[in-house]
Amino acid sequence: MTSSRDACxxxxxxxxxxxxxxxxxxxxxxxxxVTTFVIFRFGLDRTELEGGLAAGVLVAxxxxxxxxxxxxxxxxEHEQGGFELVRLSPVDRTVLFAAKAxxxxxxxxxxxxxxVPIFALFFLESGAALAPLVPVLLLANLGIAVTGTLISTIAxxxxxxxxxAPLILLPLLIPLVIATANAAEPLLxxxxxxxxxxxxWLAVLGLYDLVFALVGYAVFDFLLED
Amino acid sequence: xRTLAIATAxxxxxxxxxxxxxxxxxxxxxxxxxxYLHVPLAIVALVxxxxxxxxxxxxLRRDDPAYDAxxxxxxxxxxxxxxxxxxxxxxxxxxxxxxxxxxxxxxLVSFLIxxxxxxxxxxxxxxxxxxxxxxxxxxxxxxxxxxxxxxxFLAVRLAEPFIHPRTFSSAGGLPPEMLQAFLxxxxxxxxxxxxxxxxxxxxxxxxxxxxxxxxALDPGYAEPAPPRRTVVxxxxxxxxxxxx
Amino acid sequence: xxEPEPAIVLRGLRRDYGERPALAGVDLELxxxxxxxxxxxxGSGKTTLLRVLAGLLRPSAGEASVLGCPLPRETWRLRGRVxxxxxxxxxxxxxxxxxxxxxxGRLHGLERDGCEARIETLxxxxxxxxxxxxxxAELSAGMAQRVAACGAVLHEPELLLLDEPDSHLDxxxxxxxxxxxxxxxxxxxxxxxxxxxxxxxxxxEALELS
Numbered sequence: 001m002t003s004s005r006d007a008c009x010x011x012x013x014x015x016x017x018x019x020x021x022x023x024x025x026x027x028x029x030x031x032x033x034v035t036t037f038v039i040f041r042f043g044l045d046r047t048e049l050e051g052g053l054a055a056g057v058l059v060a061x062x063x064x065x066x067x068x069x070x071x072x073x074x075x076x077e078h079e080q081g082g083f084e085l086v087r088l089s090p091v092d093r094t095v096l097f098a099a100k101a102x103x104x105x106x107x108x109x110x111x112x113x114x115x116v117p118i119f120a121l122f123f124l125e126s127g128a129a130l131a132p133l134v135p136v137l138l139l140a141n142l143g144i145a146v147t148g149t150l151i152s153t154i155a156x157x158x159x160x161x162x163x164x165a166p167l168i169l170l171p172l173l174i175p176l177v178i179a180t181a182n183a184a185e186p187l188l189x190x191x192x193x194x195x196x197x198x199x200x201w202l203a204v205l206g207l208y209d210l211v212f213a214l215v216g217y218a219v220f221d222f223l224l225e226d
Numbered sequence: 227x228r229t230l231a232i233a234t235a236x237x238x239x240x241x242x243x244x245x246x247x248x249x250x251x252x253x254x255x256x257x258x259x260x261x262y263l264h265v266p267l268a269i270v271a272l273v274x275x276x277x278x279x280x281x282x283x284x285x286l287r288r289d290d291p292a293y294d295a296x297x298x299x300x301x302x303x304x305x306x307x308x309x310x311x312x313x314x315x316x317x318x319x320x321x322x323x324x325x326x327x328x329x330x331x332x333x334l335v336s337f338l339i340x341x342x343x344x345x346x347x348x349x350x351x352x353x354x355x356x357x358x359x360x361x362x363x364x365x366x367x368x369x370x371x372x373x374x375x376x377x378x379f380l381a382v383r384l385a386e387p388f389i390h391p392r393t394f395s396s397a398g399g400l401p402p403e404m405l406q407a408f409l410x411x412x413x414x415x416x417x418x419x420x421x422x423x424x425x426x427x428x429x430x431x432x433x434x435x436x437x438x439x440x441x442a443l444d445p446g447y448a449e450p451a452p453p454r455r456t457v458v459x460x461x462x463x464x465x466x467x468x469x470x
Numbered sequence: 471x472x473e474p475e476p477a478i479v480l481r482g483l484r485r486d487y488g489e490r491p492a493l494a495g496v497d498l499e500l501x502x503x504x505x506x507x508x509x510x511x512x513g514s515g516k517t518t519l520l521r522v523l524a525g526l527l528r529p530s531a532g533e534a535s536v537l538g539c540p541l542p543r544e545t546w547r548l549r550g551r552v553x554x555x556x557x558x559x560x561x562x563x564x565x566x567x568x569x570x571x572x573x574x575g576r577l578h579g580l581e582r583d584g585c586e587a588r589i590e591t592l593x594x595x596x597x598x599x600x601x602x603x604x605x606x607a608e609l610s611a612g613m614a615q616r617v618a619a620c621g622a623v624l625h626e627p628e629l630l631l632l633d634e635p636d637s638h639l640d641x642x643x644x645x646x647x648x649x650x651x652x653x654x655x656x657x658x659x660x661x662x663x664x665x666x667x668x669x670x671x672x673x674x675e676a677l678e679l680s
Binding site for chain 1: 378380
Binding site: 001002003006007010011014017018021022076080081082084085086087088089090091225226 | 521524525526527528549550552554556558559560561562563564565569573574576577578579
């Protein structure tokens with residue numbers, strides 16, 4: 001058996017290399033996020049946001065932008081034989097789950113690197129919330145990455161790929177949205193960041209990540225069988 | 227099967243008789259009686275979702291389609307019960323608080339989210355044509371959603387610090403007459419779920435039999451002829467080369 | 471002379487898609503080092519058989535043992551020992567042939583320098599060295615098929631499963647690819663083809679599906 005770490009790094013490297021070369025997901029995600037901010041500006045008729053409203057706009061925008069990458073995550077594997085390549089190699093199939101979740105995590109982090117400062121520039125009084133937002137977003141990304149990878153695999157193998165992934169994922173991500181929005185809300189208050197029940201919500205996010213990482217690890221094998 | 231159906235009918239009748247004639251009428255008035263319908267429906271639906279996850283694990287472990295059928299029917303029945311729970315919940319909210327929907331009632335909101343997730347089980351199944359794969363993916367969904375249920379309750383409850391005063395803060399807080407009536411109703415509802423699941427499984431088995439018979443007559447599903455085996459060139463004479 | 475363990479043993483192998491049988495009653499014993507041609511019209515289950523042998527599809531019923539691994543119980547022991555050339559190349563279109571082969575080498579756990587050298591040898595053998603850094607999407611179907619053949623033999627598999635390996639290839643390419651995936655050594659081969667005469671010319675045995 002090839003070491004799982006090697007195989008995972010090889011697959012992750014492949015995904016990042018292809019994304020850098022083709023730029024199929026990341027620019028679209030960033031553009032989508034910025035446009036959504038503009039839509040919220042007019043939809044809510046607000047030029048400044050704070051507290052719960054700011055948290056909601058940010059989380060919803062990032063979530064919908066993430067859907068773009070999730071829909072595309074396994075397209076190459078499905079259409080160009082990547083699933084077979086992995087299944088014919090002496091590697092643990094869960095490696096593909098880990099590699100894809102890592103790739104999605106990287107995409108989300110890069111998206112936020114662009115979109116969150118723009119969000120602050122558009123709507124926030126100051127950038128003081130940016131630093132404490134980092135752990136919240138990292139934990140949220142992890143959760144989106146594991147559930148997104150799991151559901152994307154299911155959706156890719158179905159005849160309704162683009163429809164099924166958001167349909168199943170959005171309700172599945174509601175607890176994560178609740179935790180992320182509640183953790184971010186006090187950080188984005190008008191008077192500067194507060195840390196109301198910050199630890200509780202980080203713990204809920206961590207629990208969500210852990211549970212679905214374990215579920216994904218346990219069931220991913222069955223998704224690749226034929 | 228018949229015994230089960232009779233037991234279900236008797237328990238349900240007894241439960242609602244107790245609820246209406248034995249349990250006291252609360253301060254909220256008569257509308258509070260819907261509690262005996264709403265809460266058992268919701269609890270049975272949730273237990274049904276959990277059962278579906280357990281069947282799904284067994285399906286993946288043993289590779290036996292019978293467990294997939296059980297998981298499917300369990301989810302199906304629980305979605306129907308869940309619809310009932312949401313409708314009666316709306317009635318109760320209207321009676322108690324004067325609104326059809328109350329976002330500050332975390333149990334009801336959690337239930338709605340869980341219901342929405344399980345509704346996507348149907349498009350998932352119908353979008354996958356290959357039978358074995360459909361069964362496996364459905365099981366993966368049932369397990370994932372099963373893990374989701376407690377997480378969702380936790381997140382929704384934590385998000386709502388102002389919980390409405392409720393009849394049912396914990397079963398121990400009920401007057402004994404109400405608790406007894408409630409428990410009989412819950413048992414009856416559970417039996418109803420089991421009966422309906424059994425009925426549907428039998429109906430599915432029967433329609434599968436009909437399908438098999440129909441396919442046996444359809445040339446499109448005929449068994450392929452066993453392959454012919456030859457050795458080339460004809461001169462090579464090895465024992466395993468003789469056509470079977 | 472003691473009888474060596476056969477490379478492939480099938481007894482009453484069956485595979486259904488839903489309720490529709492694709493393959494039924496396949497009995498076969500293939501000694502190591504021999505070539506089996508699988509013939510038959512479209513839809514007779516040739517590709518299904520090949521995918522079962524590769525461990526990509528589970529048999530619905532019957533016994534199957536490939537390279538001493540009973541399927542589907544020990545499919546994992548089979549992985550990495552089979553070279554599979556399907557009717558679509560297992561290549562990422564946005565990577566170059568070299569990158570694709572490197573990825574396959576890493577997944578197979580090949581040692582890095584040895585793998586690089588082998589990739590160059592293989593690409594040269596099929597005349598693809600000069601196009602080795604172009605994206606696969608820019609290659610013609612025949613060129614992609616040549617690269618895919620390199621991928622199938624990169625890890626020196628004991629069993630080669632070939633699904634119409636000549637598709638899209640011109641005569642010259644057929645010869646150079648044939649040198650990689652053709653008979654020779656102690657490699658066992660299963661060759662799916664609808665070109666009866668050509669397949670029989672290089673086969674030791676034939677299985678005719680209907």
